Amino acid sequence: MSAHDRRQGGRPGARTPKDPSYLRGLFDRAARYYDSVNQTTSLGQVGTWRQEVVWAASLHPNDRVLDAFSGPGGLAAEAVPQLGPGAQLVLADLSPEMLHQARRRLGPILAAEGQYRPCVDYVVGDLLRDDLGLGEFDAVFLGWALRYVDDVDSALARMRTFVKTGGTIVVLEFTRPPKVSWATPAHLYFRYVLPQIGSALAGDRELHEYLTESAAKFLTAPQLLRSIQNAGFDLDKYSTHLDGLVTIAAATAK
Numbered sequence: 001m002s003a004h005d006r007r008q009g010g011r012p013g014a015r016t017p018k019d020p021s022y023l024r025g026l027f028d029r030a031a032r033y034y035d036s037v038n039q040t041t042s043l044g045q046v047g048t049w050r051q052e053v054v055w056a057a058s059l060h061p062n063d064r065v066l067d068a069f070s071g072p073g074g075l076a077a078e079a080v081p082q083l084g085p086g087a088q089l090v091l092a093d094l095s096p097e098m099l100h101q102a103r104r105r106l107g108p109i110l111a112a113e114g115q116y117r118p119c120v121d122y123v124v125g126d127l128l129r130d131d132l133g134l135g136e137f138d139a140v141f142l143g144w145a146l147r148y149v150d151d152v153d154s155a156l157a158r159m160r161t162f163v164k165t166g167g168t169i170v171v172l173e174f175t176r177p178p179k180v181s182w183a184t185p186a187h188l189y190f191r192y193v194l195p196q197i198g199s200a201l202a203g204d205r206e207l208h209e210y211l212t213e214s215a216a217k218f219l220t221a222p223q224l225l226r227s228i229q230n231a232g233f234d235l236d237k238y239s240t241h242l243d244g245l246v247t248i249a250a251a252t253a254k
């Protein structure tokens, strides 16, 4: 029985809880090691995917940009050099500890930009339920967020409210190939090796148990793209990585 099952009394369907207080605790505890573990378990690929997300957004120097479900700000950090002093970059996340790590990460990057740095704000809150008064953005990044929501379609519809018409959303997400076979090296690594390495490096099994347990419910890339379109976006481009385990999709709000 997993840590989730034990806490939830073994209730079926309770293995990947989505309630904000649970997620906040989970990510507050994960914040310190999240980035270094990601770097290792992605076999160094995470930086390349982040660059692709930011390039796909085609940012302009004065844009308002939201890093939604920002975690420790890996996507925001990649965006900073693309933005000028007239830009605003908002990082929003449920977890205060994740945003604390984001501040630490962005501090030196912003210092190096000097007078060319964009204005950066850190907002703690629930992007699905709270009215955070964020307004609309030219570009929204949504990195590895959709496994933590109850309903992907309504979460994407909510994200649509943060994007100006004509603005861009870029989604980076784990996806499940449409074929049933999970026997490719990337899938075997993901299912059997990554959780072990991640748990060992983090000294905590919970986040990686969550990852493994939510894997069966991943959307396929076509399902993800359809959900993005159903939420009021025109798809611009997409790519898949690691035999379809990771999808990056950019879309314009209509």
Ligand SMILES: C[S@@+](CC[C@H](N)C(=O)[O-])C[C@H]1O[C@@H](n2cnc3c(N)ncnc32)[C@H](O)[C@@H]1O
Pocket (backbone or CB within 6 Å): 020, 023, 024, 027, 068, 069, 070, 071, 072, 073, 074, 075, 092, 093, 094, 095, 098, 125, 126, 127, 128, 129, 142, 143, 144, 145, 148
């Ligand atoms: C897997 S991390 C992704 C971090 C980052 N986007 C990245 O690309 O590495 C998911 C983040 O979503 C945050 N989160 C989960 N549910 C949320 C919600 N309803 N509103 C805001 N943040 C949320 C968690 O606190 C966590 O930091």
